[in-house]
Amino acid sequence: MWNLMPLMRRFMPALVLVLGSAASLAHASDPEAWAKIRASLFQDRPIEEASADLLRLDAPNRAEDAAVVPIGIHTGIEQGSQRFVQKAWLIIDQNPSPVAASFTYTPDSGRADIETRVRVNEYTLIRAVAELNDGSLHMVSRFVKASGGCSAPAGKDPAEAAASLGRMKVKVDGVAEVDKPVLAQLMISHPNDSGLAMDQLSRNYTPAHFVREIQVSYADRRVLTAEVDISISENPNFRFYFVPHGAGELSVEAIDSQELHFRTAVKLDPGTNLAASVRPAAGS
Amino acid sequence: MMRAARRWAAGLLCALLLPAASPQAMPAVLPPLPPLSVQQIAPGVWVHVGLIGDFAADNAGDLANLGFVVGSRCVAVIDTGGSRQVGAALLAAIRLHTTLPVCYVIATHMHPDHLLGHAAFRTEPAEFVSSVHQGKSLAARAAGYLTRQASQLGAQAAGTAIVPADRLVDGEMVLDLGGRHLQLRTWRTAHTDNDLTVQDDLSGTLFTGDLLFVGHLPVIDGSLRGWLAILPILRTLVHGPVVPGHGPPGNGSEPFQAQERYLQQLATEVRAALKGGRTLAETVAQSPAPTGGWQLVELYHRRNVTAAFAELEWED
Structure with missing residues (x-):
């Protein structure tokens, strides 16, 4: 593999000046940033502005803690076999890696809703784009202000996070019904x-x-696949739906960038009261 | 990933190389600030009390408490402020009271209001001292700190640069200033993951860094549980003046109790929210304003709730 560092060191000051001035001009609404993301993800496919009853994006007006900004994507339609959301993207225009996540759903997802937490450094537009099974694209966006003070989009206790690497918790709240x-x-x-x-x-x-x-499955049927990135906060956290058609096991497998696999599962018997249930993860 | 890496790398290199790479950006034309006001709280122990607020053009980032301790051989500086300008004004204040060289510049932790003045001390024969954990955490934040500081301070940010530490403390270390010694101590993750306290053996003066806030709402950028766990230990070290990271210096333990009450209240509230099945967003939205007459609640309380929630949800 080529060692680019000497080159980077040599040319970075010039590059830095260019990027630095671009960054200082970059405002909340940065059409250029979005144009690039749009071209790479969706090419020239039309994207409709989503109606509120189809798609909603919850985000705070201000990122209180830049490292942990709660985001919710909520859809207004049930995942039927006729009409359902097959994929949703979460995009943070001004992040170094703007595509924070893409979520692939199935009719067994029940609802194509997701809540997670992201890192936000600068004033930015955050977008949710949903693709229905007819191939149509729908988008909502929210403006989020950067946080004040010494808040930064980095982990708070990396040693602790590394020490418990791969520990997982899965909770199902309340009473599950078939x-x-x-x-x-x-x-x-x-x-x-x-x-x-x-x-x-x-x-x-x-x-x-x-x-x-x-990857999340229930009774061996896939309910959610998430491709995620460095914009997701330390200790990734997701809330999502699935539909149980009977007793089964909700199983989760997470794969990281070093190809470590982490697995956990929780058994369900719909109709019975489901207290929070946890099983230690098995790394491989 | 590579594109992203290059973009963040560029920002970071910008932070680290720009001052050196473009001499015209050095503050040759920027008028220096007057020497910082300092008070002698014990013989040879001087403190500058920073403003309670956020970075702004009219304060040059003069937000943290800064100190210096004068031995018979040399001077140690504890934190340098939020810009090269403030660091230079601290050095000017030191020169009003001693001609001895500065041999140590100590950072109590990685936050920009405490160490972005370091570059002003490059003219001194000083070693830059920090917790062994500071390098990595600061590296992850440096580009953002400098970008934000530059946008908030404008011209006053000129010349500011990250100065890497060259003496690292892991546990305890003693620095000899001639006729007096400073005891340096690192702590488990609390306010941040790289907190360091400094205690003078002659006067007993304890520089807590941001392990103690007075008046200014405490800010969690590390671990709420860790912070609550070390507070009782920190209090046992008090046998002389106490210099908090923010707010007026004092002697007693009341400030520790006030801070502990806030942190404990926060932990209780967030644990109740978790038990009640509330989400992070709901918990932040529903959090009542804290009691205790703290300043900067608007800027930091909801952030603390967020950090506490993300930490405490792993408890059971």
Whole structure:
């Protein structure tokens, strides 16, 4: 592999001046940033402004803690076999890696809703784009102000996060009913390191180490696949729905950028009261 | 990933190289600030009390408490302020009271209001001292800190740069200033993951860094549980003046109790929310304003609730 560091060192000051001035001009609504993201994800496909009853994006007006900004994507339609959301993207225009996540759903997802937490550094537009099974695209966006003070989109206790790497919790709250959407929460202990921090003395980068994919199935039927990135907060956290058609196991597999696999599962018997249930994750 | 890495890398390199790479950006034309006001709280122990607020053009980032301790051989500086300008004004204040060289510049933690003045001390024969954990955490934040500081301070940000530490503390370390010693101590993750306290052996003066806030709402950028756990230990070290990271210096333990009450109240409230099945967004939205007459609640309380929630949800 080519060592680009000497080159980067040599040319970075010039590059930095260019990027630096571009960054200072970049405002909340940065049509150029979105144009690039749009071209790479959706090419020239038409994107409709979503009606409120189809798609809603919940985000705070201000990122209180830049490292942990709660985001919710809520859809107004039930996942039927005729009409359903097959994919949704969460996009943060001004983040270094703007596509925070894409979520692939099935009719067994029940509702194509998701709540998670992201890192937000600058004033930015956050977008949710939903693709229906007819291929149509629908978008909502929200403006989020950066946080004040010394808030930063980095982990608070990376040593702790690394020490409990891969520990997972899955919770299903309340009473699950057959054929009705059930809300579940998934927590993964992981530093989700961006790999973008440079050691000031060695000028080397710490390697990226982040959760890149999550697969959730119930009774061996896929209910959610998430491709995620470094914009997701340390200790990735997701709330999502699935539909149980009978007794089964809700199983989760998370795969990180170093190809570590983490698995956990919880058994369900719809109709019985489901207290929070946890089983230690098995790493491989 | 590579594009993203390059973009963040560029920002970081910008932060680290720009001052050196473009001499015309150095503050040759920027008029220096007057020497900082300092008070002598014990013989040879001086403190500058920063403003309670956020970075703004009219304060040059003079927000944290800064100190210096004068031995018979040399001077140690504890935190340098939020810009090169403030660091230079601190050095000017030191020169009003001693001609001894500065041999140590100590950072109590990674936050920008405490260490962005370091560059002003490059003219001194000083070693830059920090917790062994500071480098990585600061590296992850440096580009953002400098970008935001520059946008908030404008011209006053000129010349500011990250100065890497060259003496790292892991546990305890003693620094000899001639005729007096400073005891440096690192802590488990609390306010941040790289907190460091400094105690003078002659006067007993304890510089807590941001492990203690007075008046200014405490800010959690590390671990609420860790912070609550170390507070009783920190209090046992008090046998002389106490210099908090923000707010007026004092002697007694009341400020520790006030801070502990806030942090404990926060933990209780968030644990109740978790038990009640509330989400992070709901908990933040429903959090009542804290009691205790704190300043900067609007800026930091909801952030603290967020950090506490993300930490405490892993408890059971």
